[in-house]
Structures are given as C-alpha cells and as structure tokens.
Amino acid sequence: MSNRMRQDQALTTAGLGAATLLDQLATAVLVLDGGLRMRYLNSATEMLFGASARRLVGTPLPGLVTQGESLAERLLEALSSEAPYTERELNLQLGSAADAPVVVDCMVTPMRLGNGARALLLELHQQDRHMRISRDENLLTQQQASRAVVRGLAHEIKNPLGGLRGAAQLLDAELHDPELQDYTRVIMEEADRLQQLVDTLLGPNLPPRMREMNIHQVMERVRTLVAAEGHPGITVRSDYDPSLPSLVADPDQLIQAVLNIVRNAIEALLSQSRRGQPAEVVLFTRAQRQFTIGHRRHRLVIRVDVVDNGPGIPPEFVEQIFYPMVTGRAEGTGLGLSIAQDLIGRHGGMIECQSRPGETRFSIFLPLQQGEP
Ligand SMILES: Nc1ncnc2c1ncn2[C@@H]1O[C@H](COP(=O)(O)OP(=O)(O)OP(=O)(O)O)[C@@H](O)[C@H]1O
Numbered sequence: 001m002s003n004r005m006r007q008d009q010a011l012t013t014a015g016l017g018a019a020t021l022l023d024q025l026a027t028a029v030l031v032l033d034g035g036l037r038m039r040y041l042n043s044a045t046e047m048l049f050g051a052s053a054r055r056l057v058g059t060p061l062p063g064l065v066t067q068g069e070s071l072a073e074r075l076l077e078a079l080s081s082e083a084p085y086t087e088r089e090l091n092l093q094l095g096s097a098a099d100a101p102v103v104v105d106c107m108v109t110p111m112r113l114g115n116g117a118r119a120l121l122l123e124l125h126q127q128d129r130h131m132r133i134s135r136d137e138n139l140l141t142q143q144q145a146s147r148a149v150v151r152g153l154a155h156e157i158k159n160p161l162g163g164l165r166g167a168a169q170l171l172d173a174e175l176h177d178p179e180l181q182d183y184t185r186v187i188m189e190e191a192d193r194l195q196q197l198v199d200t201l202l203g204p205n206l207p208p209r210m211r212e213m214n215i216h217q218v219m220e221r222v223r224t225l226v227a228a229e230g231h232p233g234i235t236v237r238s239d240y241d242p243s244l245p246s247l248v249a250d251p252d253q254l255i256q257a258v259l260n261i262v263r264n265a266i267e268a269l270l271s272q273s274r275r276g277q278p279a280e281v282v283l284f285t286r287a288q289r290q291f292t293i294g295h296r297r298h299r300l301v302i303r304v305d306v307v308d309n310g311p312g313i314p315p316e317f318v319e320q321i322f323y324p325m326v327t328g329r330a331e332g333t334g335l336g337l338s339i340a341q342d343l344i345g346r347h348g349g350m351i352e353c354q355s356r357p358g359e360t361r362f363s364i365f366l367p368l369q370q371g372e373p
C-alpha cells in the first residue's frame with residue numbers, strides 16, 4: 001500500500017473526509033478548470049468571497065475581482081506552462097472600488113483532473129484578516145481595560161453617594177424652615193442624577209441568563225422598541241436569513257446590545273431625515289462560516305449587521321468609539337457602544353464597524369454556543 005493510500009485510510013478511520021479537512025483550513029483552497037472557472041472550493045474560500053459554494057462553483061475566478069485581467073493572464077500562463085508560481089501580497093479587489101482590497105499570498109499549482117484536463121490548484125492565504133485578528137484582540141483588551149477602570153470608578157462613587165443622599169434626607173426631615181429644605185432638596189436631586197449616571201456607567205451587572213433562543217426574537221423586539229419611540233422619516237427595514245440555527249444566549253442582553261447600536265444609527269440619521277432626505281436603517285442576519293473571534297475559530301457564527309445610510313464616522317474616530325465616555329454627540333454619554341461590546345463579549349462574540357459617508361455597518365458576531373468551537 002502506498003503512503004498516500006495509508007494516509008487516506010487513516011483519515012477514513014478517523015471519520016474525516018478530505019473535504020471535511022479542507023473545510024477546516026483558514027487558507028482558501030480552490031481548483032480552477034481550463035476556463036479558470038471554479039470547480040471546487042473550501043469554506044475559507046466562501047468566507048473570502050462572501051458567497052456560498054453553490055453560487056461560486058462554475059464562476060470564472062477573474063470575473064470576481066476587479067483587476068481580473070492581469071490575474072487571468074498569469075493563471076493562463078501557469079495553465080499552459082504547467083509551472084507553479086507564488087505571488088505574495090496580491091491585492092484582490094473583491095467588492096466595489098470603495099471597499100478595501102483583500103491582501104492575499106497566492107500559491108498556484110498546475111494539476112491534471114481525473115479526465116486528464118489541465119487545472120490549477122490555488123491556495124489563497126489572507127494576510128490582513130490575520131493582521132486584523134491580532135489588532136482586534138489588542139483593541140478588545142484595551143476596551144475591556146478602560147471599561148473596567150470606568151466601572152471601578154463608578155463603583156467607588158456609588159457608595160459614598162448613597163451615604164450623602166441618606167444624610168441629606170435625614171437632615172431634610174429635621175428641618176422645618178422651607179428655605180433650608182430647598183438646599184437639602186438640591187443635594188438629594190443632584191445625588192439622584194449622579195446615581196443614575198453611575199448606574200449607566202456600571203452597566204447591566206446581572207450575570208447572563210443563557211437559554212436557547214432564536215436571534216430573530218431579539219431583532220423583532222428591537223424593531224418594536226424603536227418603532228414605539230417614533231422616528232418619522234426614518235425607515236427601519238429587515239433582511240433576515242430565516243434558516244439560521246438557534247443559539248444559546250441571554251435575550252435581554254442581546255436586545256440591549258443591538259438596541260444601543262440601532263439607536264446610534266437612528267441618531268446619526270436624524271438631521272438628514274429632518275431635511276427630508278432618505279434615511280434608512282437595515283437589520284441583517286446572516287450565517288458566517290469559519291470565523292475567528294479572539295483565539296477561537298468557529299465553524300459557524302451568527303452575524304447581525306446594522307447598516308445605516310447616514311453621514312458615517314470619520315476613520316480616525318472609528319477606532320475610539322468603543323471606548324467608554326467617547327462620544328461625538330453633545331448629549332451623548334459615550335457608553336452605548338462600550339456596553340454593547342461588553343455584553344457581546346460576555347457571549348464570546350465581538351462587534352466590528354466599517355464606515356464611510358452614506359454607509360455605516362456595525363457587525364455583531366455571535367458564536368452559537370459559549371465556549372464551543
Ligand atoms: N451609526 C453611526 N453613525 C455615525 N456615528 C456613529 C454611529 N454609531 C456611533 N457613532 C458615533 O460613535 C459615538 C459613540 O457611540 P456610543 O453609543 O458609544 O455613545 P453615544 O451614542 O454618544 O452616547 P450614549 O449611547 O451613551 O447615549 C457616537 O457619539 C457617534 O459619534
């Protein structure tokens with residue numbers, strides 16, 4: 001028995017098909033036929049192109065990237081010369097020109113299909129995803145740290161504040177001169193105001209009550225809550241994937257997190273809706289395959305996108321908005337996103353933001369089950 005056959009047998013014994021193994025790879029692996037059409041692709045390729053294998057198989061690869069002509073030339077050359085090549089830091093423009101290009105290392109190996117026809121095996125190793133993961137990790141840690149500082153501070157204020165208010169109340173009961181009572185009232189009212197701020201700073205502190213639930217319960221609840229607030233001129237539309245599996249999570253905490261993000265979108269749209277310009281928030285739910293959050297790689301996560309067509313967030317500001325007390329609004333406390341990130345973090349998930357004028361997208365990624373790959 002050849003070594004190769006022994007390996008195949010070992011895989012079969014372990015209950016693993018080669019395709020299953022390929023789907024576990026972070027590298028996009030695809031096979032192109034003589035017409036550069038995709039014949040096979042693994043899960044990482046689906047993730048790279050943001051489309052399912054069903055849609056991609058049969059499509060010519062160069063047609064999917066904006067600068068496909070030069071790519072096609074090199075691929076055809078490899079096909080006819082049957083010489084492998086590697087191209088480092090290849091910029092693939094996958095979406096519109098406004099999207100950032102994806103940087104990949106591309107390895108091309110010519111091969112023959114079962115019927116003898118020429119084909120190419122491509123391995124695309126995404127670089128910036130890698131860089132982004134480590135950057136995201138740093139960001140998440142920093143955000144958590146600053147949130148912990150704010151929480152600690154709020155906690156320290158909370159106790160003396162209670163004492164202060166209690167004492168003012170006792171004093172108020174002893175006083176009979178209404179003029180003096182005005183002063184104790186001011187102390188009590190201001191203490192109450194501070195108390196409210198401190199409570200917001202502390203954020204929801206109950207441990208999550210996890211149960212099996214459907215993400216669309218959360219989405220519909222948020223829609224109802226926002227509709228009840230009444231924002232004339234702003235449309236909230238939904239675009240769900242009804243086939244999403246259920247997940248284990250605390251629905252109240254997820255509602256709070258999504259609501260904070262949707263409220264921000266609405267606030268960003270207020271001035272353009274007042275001017276009578278189209279203002280829309282779209283709520284998406286999607287399945288996202290092979291996604292890494294922190295150190296953990298998940299086969300499937302649920303992605304919730306909140307997209308608005310508002311003015312956008314300046315690039316230099318986007319990095320900061322998840323920190324507590326960072327706000328771009330006069331009446332904002334700058335806590336909404338920090339709390340949302342915290343709540344989603346407790347579910348093992350994360351939030352990302354991409355923004356340009358006319359399209360701001362907040363994406364929440366949620367694993368189906370906590371602590372499970
Ligand atoms: N969809 C969006 N479009 C434009 N800017 C946004 C959007 N979402 C968030 N921002 C910016 O990010 C800032 C931080 O948001 P965050 O929710 O943390 O605080 P806030 O809305 O200012 O105050 P709070 O939510 O505590 O009332 C906002 O002030 C705003 O400048």
Ligand SMILES: [Mg+2]
Pocket residue numbers: 260263264332335336337
């Ligand atoms: Mg907010």
